Amino acid sequence: MNEMFLKLVSIVCIFCICVGGGSASNEDTSILPEGYVDATQRSTHTNNWAVLVDASRFWFNYRHVANVLSIYRSVKRLGIPDSQIILMIADDMACNARNPRPGQVYNNANQHINVYGDDVEVDYRGYEVTVENFVRLLTGRTQNGTARSKKLLSDAGSNVLIYLTGHGGDGFLKFQDSEEITSQELADGIQQMWEKKRYNELFFMVDTCQAASLYEKFSSPNVLAVASSLVGQDSLSHHVDPSIGVYMIDRYTYYALEFLEKVQPFSTRTIGEFLQVCPKRVCISTVGVRKDLYRRDPHKVPITDFFGAIRPTRVSTDRINVTLANESDFIANPEDIAVAKRQFAIVMEPQFPSEFFK
């Protein structure tokens, strides 16, 4: 009995010390300005989404499909589930009659990885990839009856990755062979996303010619953008597979992938490093970055904040008082409901102004 008492006292003492120490440290950080800085630098997202778009069709644009499928493969490997990846592919390269390897798409002439493997879920394919569908997807204004897999169901806690590839010009990106999305339309779409609390942070990545023109009009907060080339520059392809006879992948995406391939789910690599993957020496075009809308330091943001689905978890040693609600809290008293029901009489307005003639 005595021993038991002693044990209890000691546990209580330890607990008190712990709690006291804990409270002391909390006070410290709340005072220091770095604490605020840390808080802002800490990731605040709860889930991850990716929108990956290949906007161009035709066999000679094989590389764009390879680009987008490679990024798809990376984000999937780093943990974003298919249900949270929206993959838009404007043309079917795997089953193109000109493809000597039917059903397969490679991103390298060595043909190590078939990026069109067994488990690719394409959400928008072929002629479904339109500017309208893309904008509807971003802003959540999908038409009634749209399948759940074709919706971007993000919320205020979502980190969204948007990757675009295709043929672009100054201020637009060509979709299919018939229409374009302008940089203004993109900026408006993202602003609407922000207003509708559809993202927490947004990473916008685009690999086209004159890609930097696409993020110029952005004005929404928490957007970090990177583009493969500045305005007036062309983005170039990396190499040809002479057995298929097409360009395999674009330079920027190639070097981005080279970086991503080394990233593991618990990697400490940061977005800051990722922004420097393709120096002008190898890319030939200059990679453009826009950081002014983004309040965190990219060098302190882990890459998995956008390319993975690693949720921030806090291990708590505190006791957390969770009071379970009783059943009666939920079930209302039928009598109360009856009381709440107002008595009312239906008054019909006369159709004709008959009182004037009385």
Add this chain to the structure above:
Amino acid sequence: MGLLSDPSISTQNKLVDNLAKHVRKVCCGLYILGVVWLGCLALPEFNHGTYLSENALSPGLVYPEIRLDANRLAIQLLEELQRERKEHKSTTPHAWIAAKLNEFGLETHTHNYTLRYPFGGGKEYHGKNIYGILRAPRIASTEGIVFTAPYRAPSSVHPDISPSVPLLLAFADFARRKNYWAKDLIFLITEQEQLGMQAWLEAYHDGDRVLNVSKAYLLPGNLPARAGSLQAALNIEVQDLEIDYVDVKIEGLNGKLPNLDMFNLVQRIMAREGITSGYKQTARKKRRSNPSLFEKNLRQMLAMLATQSSGVPNGNHGLFHRYRIDALTIAAAKRQTHATLKGNAGSAAVPLLKAIEGIARSLNNLLERFHQSFFFYVIVNNDRYISIGDYMPALVALVACAFFKAYLTWSTLDSEVQQAAAAAVKPAETQTGSASGSGSGVETETDIDTELEDGLPYGSVLVYLTAVLLIGYLGNVLPLQQYFLEIPMGAAPLTTSVLSFLTLIGFILPFVVVLPAGGLELLHVGFLLIFGCSLIIIGLLNFALGFFVAVITVPVVIALDTSEQNCSGSMRNLTRFITLLLNPMVVVYVIVLAMSFYQYPELKLDKLLLRAATAAMDASAYGLIDNVIYGNWLYFVVSTVFLPLWILCWTLSLSKRRDIADYSDYEEPQPRKPQPEPQAKFKTN
């Protein structure tokens, strides 16, 4: 009031009057400008480097996969074919070709056609083409590419190109094993040169159309199988498996050309395979003379225009252009030298096979017909071209002479007519001054006045124009009339005699029919307008023809002057003489004579003249046959456009006016009434 019918603009403009005095100088300036412009285009500053504008072609991105075994197959097939050729001296070994195509697993069909030769009582020829279709393995048969090889029997007068067939078959065998074809490939072996090709194309596109059998000359029949819309075609004419160089032929029917992208594609792929290839490529000569770049370019340019101007395709590819299928011929010449070859005979054809494979794969990548690059161009060098926008101004400058002169003639027409009338009246006054009688004088006066007030004799000029055009039209229609065809006479004498007869009528016409006063001037304006319009139209359809005709005829057109006073007699006689020389028949003869002289320099003059005469007769007959069978409109243009224009030109250069006596015979002396102000002004000149 309309701009053109406003008299205050047309007759009283000082600028026009001043220009009218210098019309010849201005026209000569324009003429020189046009010719110099075309010459300048040969300068590197005025033409452009070729480039590929169709992204989809992506030429040379694939490694060729065709290997030595294809070459071995080609050699083996060539040996077999040579054995067959011993048995088929003047026919095609259809059975052997069909058996080979079948053996390679292609869908093989035979196409029969009949030619009903209309001349000399009529004959029938039968022909047979063999083709095999390789269906695209993973896509619907909506589009196709054609690879053709003409077969020539050993008895043919043309160079032997029988190795094209084994080469085509070897490529077909290779292509059969590949799964990446997005278009059907048709391997076609034709006979009887362009006739077989034409029949096959007609059968492919209009085979199901019901023909009026009694009127049609070529009965193409129908095809048992097709392969969708044809996107491109490659004609292969190989003299030997060991080749020296490749000549890329592009000129098609009526001077049409394949898209420049296709030419560039072939050039690029040939260069990659290390084959000497080019437009009008010839064997490399010793570097004796090194002409300047400008001279070389100019020669190349003029050579291309000369080939185009006749409108006769220089290969089987040319017939595809009519159906908007881009096609060209790669004609490989036999290797002449045998010393120090890098390859042996066992692999000699590999580069060419690789090139064909590369071209096929690029064409396979096409997403739609060729449309990006130029259809109208002149090649000045293998990698330089002139676009239509650059060469058309040369023709426009030449033709502008005609329009410019027409406008000035029109705007000074009234005054000239007055002058002519005055000139007619004045002698009448003097002549009849001694004679008495005044009763009919009033009548005469009013006669001339009404003629002038009514304006110009539009009616008679229109009738004259119609008659002249009718003569030309008859030249197009007459030789094909049934009663002419039944005459037991060859095509050449028949056509020539009909054309000569019509030319003779045209020659005599201005002596017989004399237009009333003012008619000549009006005819002059009409002639200039018709001349200008027809040359511009011909130039748009076939620039080379339009340009060459303009170059030789515009000086005469500038020199033509119908007015009597400001033209010396010798000048007029010179114009008449040149006009006679420019008769279409004479021009054809001179061209044929020049070509015969170039070809047989050893012949004596009298024999040469005779030979040229028969050749010119043949040429006119071939022109007519090309017209009715292939749709070459050179004959039509010559007989229906150039012949009437020549008759008009002849009429104008003669300037036969109604004799003064025609007026004076019954005219009475009468003091002339004072003319209205503007006309009086010109009368004093």
